[in-house]
Amino acid sequence: RQHPRSLAMTIFGISDAVKSLGISWDEILKIVPREKIGCISGCAVAQADKFGMGGMFQASMAGSRVTSKHMAMSLGEGSADFGHAYVLGSMGMTGNYTGACATFQYNLKIGTSMIQSGEALICIVGAAESGIVPEIYEAFSATKGLAEDKHLLDLQKRLGEDCSQPNHRKICRPFGENIGMSLGESAQFVILMADELAIKLGLNIHGSALASHINADGYKKSISGPGAGNYLTVGKCLNQIENYFGKEALNKTFFHAHGTSTPQNRESESHIISSLAKTFNINALPVTAIKSYLGHSLAAAGGDQIISTLGSWKNNWIPGITSTPALAEDVYSENLNFLLKNLEFNDANFDFAILNAKGFGGNNGTA
Structure with a gap:
């Protein structure tokens, strides 16, 4: 309540990742020093809804006031901050390596480098973005890169498909005849860990992040x-x-x-x-x-x-x-x-x- 959507999504996403390890997080904290646990995550555009930067910019126009939360809830690395403070209790490396639509890959590079260098034994890597707000939608629409219903209907007609109504399940058509992208929202997290530690703890190992x-x-x-x-x-x-x-x-x-x-x-x-x-x-x-x-x-x-x-x-x-x-x-x-x-x-x-x-x-x- 009264938090930007992407930060609420962060709590859900990191909690889900932690509970998928196969061992309780409290047990891990007994073994791994907290300063050896990092969390690298954030957004690319901003916490843009009314509880974050969007609300801060809208307040005066809406006849309201900027609250004490607006600035803190606007920060791009807020996802990592919430992870450390409200889920992990960790005290290691923190932040967000912003790189537009490649932000997750950027954060993955930091995470893998930290594990390889020994600076961290565990690093939670992720990103959380809730960009479906009017201002962000309009901004992408202005670039002419966003798919809209009128153009979707035109495409369906041109391809001989049913054009009685927009088929939103097929609005995003990579590498085919297409009309632009469709905005989504997501919070995704993976937990990187030093090999020996993961094997010692008997954790669920799903794969290896070799490089970014x-x-x-x-x-x-x-x-x-x-x-x-x-x-x-x-x-x-x-x-x-x-x-x-x-x-x-x-x-x-x-x-x-x-x-x-x-x-x-x-x-x-x-x-x-x-x-x-x-x-x-x-x-x-x-x-x-x-x-x-x-x-x-x-x-x-x-x-x-x-x-x-x-x-x-x-x-x-x-x-x-x-x-x-x-x-x-x-x-x-x-x-x-x-x-x-x-x-x-x-x-x-x-x-x-x-x-x-x-x-x-x-x-x-x-x-």
Whole structure:
């Protein structure tokens, strides 16, 4: 009550992650020093509803007053603050590495680095974003990158689909004929831990976060347009897999695309993935995009990808881009296998997943 939605979502999300460990958190606190437990999480846009920054800016226009909570509840790293204070009781590294739509991948980089360096034994990594408020919606709409009902009906008519009403289940169509992205809200958290500690405690181990790479775009004419940096981040991930695990490991890899459902993204991101699959001699790299189900949750989008990936390994099932009936003509598909249907697989088929994010400003993150 009287907290921004994303901070309330944080409490739920971190609590859920902690309760999935297989051991009580109190038992872990008896073994691990609190200063060795970090929490890195936050939002990309802001705590934008009326209980956070939105309410602070709206107060005078609404004939109200700014409360003592508004400023504190506006801070971008509030999700990490709430995690330490209200769930974890931890005293280690804190903060949020903001990187637009790649924020989760940015936070994952901090978390993995802390574990690898020994600065932390445990690091809770995540992001929480509640961007479905009028001001944020209008801002994205002004960029002409947001899908709206009128254009959706036009698309359904053009593709010969039922156009009596908007089909919102298929409003987000990555790599197909599409009209823009759909906003979503999400809070996603994973718990990173030093290998020896996780094994000693007998915890549920779902996977390993090997690396997260970040590169800017360099010179470009539009701050919101795509650039060269994402070629570097994706290439580094593929190169690491090949170097550490051998060339055959690349054929046991699938790819979670950023897949925002904009015409610009379908062309630019497909070119990146296709070019690098060709460079690394991957014949048919499977590509999916979880935004086709969840929309774009902004900072937490990478978290949606990683939780979907862990679910795929648990259930031997990769959700396909089922909202997209066919690839658009300007999509690059050489050396790629766009999964337009769900894919069931055997345990031995996939050992690696690449999670890609391309954010405004040239914020490219790939894990």
